[in-house]
Amino acid sequence: MRVSSSVFASLCLVFEICGIALFLRGFFPVPIKSSFSTKNRLSDFPAEPLTGSAPNSTKIPSPLFKKVVIVLIDALREDFVFGPSGNRFMTYTRHVIERGSSHSFVAKARAPTVTMPRIKALTTGSIPGFIDVVMNLNSPALLEDNFIWQAKTAGKKIIFYGDDTWVRLFPKHFMEFDGTTSFFVSDYTEVDNNVTRHLDSTLKRDDWDILILHYLGLDHIGHISGPHSSLVGPKLLEMDDILKKIHASLIARETEGSLPNLLVLCGDHGMSETGSHGGSSEPEINTPLVLISPAFKRKAGWEKPGTLEQVDLAPTLALALGLPISQNSVGRLIPAVFEETSLRDQLRYFHLNGFQLSALLRDSTPDYHKEDGYEQFRVAEKSHGNWMKLYMEGNTSEVLLNMGKKVLKQYLEALKAMSSALSRQLGKYDMYSMIVGMIFIIQVLLLLLLAMPEALSGQARVDLPVASALLSLPFYLLCLLFSSVHVLVCTSAGGSCYFCSLPWALVFSAIVFSSALLCTLVVMATRRLPTASKSPVKTSGSDWALSELDALLLIGTVGHTLSLGASSFVEEEHQTWYFLLNTLCLAVFQDVCRKYFREKRSGNYGADDSPLLPSNKGKEESSSQETSLFSPVAELGVSAGSEKWLALATPLLTLACCRLLRSLNQTGVQWAHLPDLGHWLNSAEHKVVLSLLSVVALILIFILVQRHCSLVSKIALALGLLGVYSYRAAVGNVLFPWQHSGRAVSKGTVEARFVYIFVLGILFTGAKDLLRSLVASTDGRLKSRGLWEVYSGMVLLVALLFRAHNLPTLACCLFVQTIMAQFIWKKLHYDAAQTTIMHYWFGQAFFFFQGNSNNIATVDISVGFVGLESYVEAPAIFLTAFSTYAGPLLWACHLVCYLSSERDRGTVALGHGSYCLALLRSVPAVAYAVLVTALRYHLFIWSVFSPKLLYEAMHTLVTAAVCLFFTFMDHDRSSRP
Amino acid sequence: MWDAEIRGMASAHAIIASSVFMATVMPAVLVEKFSVYGTHLVWLYSVAGSVAVVNIAVYWLLGIGPPTKKNTLSYKVSRLIRSCLYFLFSCLFFHTVVVLYGAPLLESAVETFSLAVLLSTLTTLRCLCILGPNVQAWIRVFSRDGAMSVWDTSLQITTGCSVVGAWLGAFPIPLDWDRPWQVWPISCTLGATIGFLTGLVAAPVWIHWHRKQLTYKIK
DSSP: OEEEHHHHHHHHHHHHHHHHHHHHHHHSOOOOOOSOOSOOOGGGOOOOOOSSSOOOOOOOOOOSOSOEEEEEETTOOHHHHSSHHHHHHOHHHHHHHHHSBEEEEEEEOOSSOOHHHHHHHHHHOSOOOHHHHHHTTTOOSOOSOOHHHHHHHTTOOEEEEEETHHHHHSTTOOSEEEEEOSOOTTOOSHHHHHHHTTHHHHHHOOSOSEEEEEEOHHHHHHHHHOTTSTTHHHHHHHHHHHHHHHHHHHHHHOOTTSOOOEEEEEESOOOOTTSOOSSOOHHHHEEEEEEEOTTSOBOOSOOOOEEEEGGGHHHHHHHHTTOOOOTTOOOOOOHHHHTTSOHHHHHHHHHHHHHHHHHHHHHHOTTGGGOHHHHHHHHHHHHHHHHHHHHHTTOOSHHHHHHHHHHHHHHHHHHHHHHHHHHHHHHOOOHHHHHHHHHHHHHHHHHHHHTHHHHTSSSOEEEOOHHHHHTSHHHHHHHHHHHHHHHHHHHHHOTTOHHHHSOHHHHHHHHHHHHHHHHHHHHHHHHHHHHHHHOHHHHHTSTTTTOHHHHHHHHHHHHHHHHTTSHHHHHTHHHHHHHHHHHHHHHHHHHHHHHHHHHHHHHHHHHHHHHHOHHHHHHHHHHHHHHHHSOHHHHHOOOHHHHHHHHHHHHHHHHHHHHHHHTTSOOSSTTTTSOOHHHHHHSGGGHHHHHHHHHHHHHHHHHHHGGGSOHHHHHHHHHHHHHHHHHHHHTTSSOBTTBOSOOOOOOOHHHHHHHHHHHHHHHHHHHHHHHHHHHSOOOHHHHHHHHHHHHHHHHHHHHHHSOGGGHHHHHHHHHHHHHIIIIIITTTTOOHHHHHHHHHHHHHHHHHHTTOOSSGGGOOGGGGGTTOSSOOHHHHHHHHHHHHTHHHHHHHHHHHHHHHHOGGGOTTHHHHHHHHHHHHHHHHHHHHHHHHHHTTTOTTIIIIIHHHHHHHHHHHHHHHHHHHHHHHHHHHHHHOO | OOHHHHHHHHHHHHHHHHHHHHHHHHHHHHSTTOOTTTTHHHHHHHHHHHHHHHHHHHHHHHTOSOOOSOOOHHHHHHHHHHHHHHHHHHHHHHHHHHHHTTOOSSTTHHHHHHHHHHHHHHTHHHHHHHHOSOHHHHHHHHSTTOOOSHHHHHHHHHHHHHHHHHHHHTTTTTSTTOOGGGSTTHHHHHHHHHHHHHHHHHHHHHHHHTTTTOOOOOO
């Protein structure tokens, strides 16, 4: 089967995406969620088990506490309370822990140890998975069943002071609140004073039931100077004073007859030895949990605190306040809290917790019957019923007590087993799906690599020996082998594997495809081998290995792929690309110098040089002939004499542009906090500068884009760009010259839709031209104009979606494209492969120039609302993806336009281009999938590597779309003789 | 016939390389609390200074300088002034390139400029010593197949190695190892110096290995 390079490339990418999708499905565990989206209610409570008679009471045991004060200190490490620094600074708390009526524990937090997921864990009792964080990017409010919602529904009055993450997570839940932002990390006193100033008045009042305080100061100190800084001590002293004050006030309000109060001291996460958090090292995940209440027994002395999970707090608090446990909680009750209640009540509490966990287990695992915990719970429930029967009969003997204790033990074991089964499900990789996906994409990559000589040949056609592979015996044997392996794995692994749960037809076609691919690979490899051994000199001596530029392009691609193995290089990937891009520009500069100065020098040294440099000489001669054909004189109005200097200046101008753009948006992790031009421009006092800059950028965009368009598109483009400015003015980013103030900020829906109309119009004109060139076999001019029109439509859309301070990025992008195309790619005769690699590098660099990083947090979701009144899923996702990948997309589209409008390049250029693009994308994507599998137990797997994996997958998807576009353009060219 | 020349070059390179080591060791005796990381700029300038002095001395003694047409004092002075100017320009050029590569523009400008000075000493100064302030000759040497003597080839190799060393030296900076040598510009200067030393060693070896293939045209 012979296919053209571009078809081959798009086919490969499409299959690769299937493989990556399977890999991702295996890599990211599905969050444990109950299938019902409702929340637990009091009425859903199970009856107390009782053997023999009808279920008796469905009522929940009475609450244990009247008021609850939760003091959450951000980044409170376990040793700040239980360790030596706790001894020195938190004297009162230590006294209460050692001598007072309290329980203290070390609560283990799960990664990612960042505040928001931790607050979710504390309130819902569930463990937010990584994919959960991604899915909830656009809905800040917590919709899951949680403790705060349950308390509010039960009529409890909640007061909150502290980190405003809570306010965003629980809108309208608090009777009274004051959110402090954690934006200014350098502030660690004011941020806490803003919480404490409410304390006195609140403690005097009596109209609240739950008071939550979230102190940020300690976290800020950690970020500034680490856990051993001299600032930590005073901060801990301050926190100790606050605890003392609250405790004293709670004790003073304790009245006979009413329920006791509860004071909870906890941390959301710890901090590492450098003061940061997010990973899963011991000091980051160990947080203290201290429960203080007169209801507890007094301690006799210092005991080493026991260990429990952070999620255990949510069900404990819920039942202790007489509320239902939230639905997705995987936590277990803390037995110590309930040990002072009667045995019947204790059993009841554990039964409720077990019932909730078993319901969750039933919902989330298909074969829950096999789980030990579920069985244990069933047994415990039965013996609980028996015990209740005896109890109701009035038996009060020692036997009953012992039996009750046994039931309690059974419950505890069942809870432990069920909870760990649920959490295990979160941390488990679906290795089989991952491996199958990986085999898939590795095969595709090998196919791409093996086809390289053919795909880059003059014909740009790849001969795939599919027919011979399909008819061979090994193919059927492989099919059989893979099928049996599949059956074997699936029968032993059980239902937790995604690939096994796929329908048979799909799995079988995948197996057939994979074995066919393998056979094809073998055939191609055998075909390649003898030719390689026959003419080693010819392959190594071809023009590939020679030039420095090729070496750089190769080293850069390979080096970048290798660098993905280090977490810092993933975090700071933009540095790699900027570095490579600069080097590329300098290498191009060297090429330009060589070309122009050699020409000049050939007068002096002429006779000497020419025999030594046949290749260069030949190129120069041909170039001097073609200068007359493709001189920029016609297109840019540049005289031939100044062309040389412009060509020399082009790499330098590009370098300067890159340096400017680099300081526009500071991204990454290590230096992300540094001030950049973007922040400066976005501050209110520099609005005038921003407005002027946007105007200049928009004018520049117009000048650079309109050259290739028809008159109608030019007018549409101009109006569209005006619309972009008025949209930015309407949303309040920039100023209208005649309207200095007093304008209400709107959503700018009308203006944005105005621009959308022009975008669609230009795209439509372009598409029409393309179709016409397809039907009527006119010369390529019409098609090239159509392509450029599609391109300018995209530029207009990007201009609308980019933030105002990013408009210079777009202008620079277009500027660099224009000058590079005019003076470098045309003049220096880089072949399609080299041009493609350069385009890819530029695209990558511009991806980061526009402020993206490999962190999910930098995705600008507000783009999804441009021109929409409310959140509509499909356009919002499309717009967000489009604007995030605007850089690589624009460069790839420019590549299509450039390659197909260059007539002297011949018809194969597009095929080469798309093949190179596919290869360039596949190499890092496949290598990264393998790396991530190898590093799946790495400390930073969720904080660094997983987001990057999502970015890689998305980028591959975008590249596949571009490659399909390539194929479309290439197809109609090749179909026409 | 080149054996003598290669041997001479090897010994010259050995002297230059030893001057780098001396420049690292000597200040430890003279300066208090000297360390390569702690007082990095002192080390940098001591290396740059000693390499410069030894380079000039060695090539002046060996008489490998460019052919001088005139021997008048004024001509010599003008050559000296031009050389100094070229050196300054090369410092500024390297500084610009390093800033374009992403070095901070204003803060730590001294460190950046010191790196530029070191790079100029390792590359431009040797060019000045061997080729003289003659741009045409420089372009000739650094274009493909432009070398006309063993010294030209060694110049190509050492210059390339120094620049590539500095380039490679930038890679560890983003790593989060928190090592003292990751501070700007220590890794780059170390990379440049190590690259330079490698070049000094590699040049005679390479020329010796390829002496059959090398055919220099006589001017």
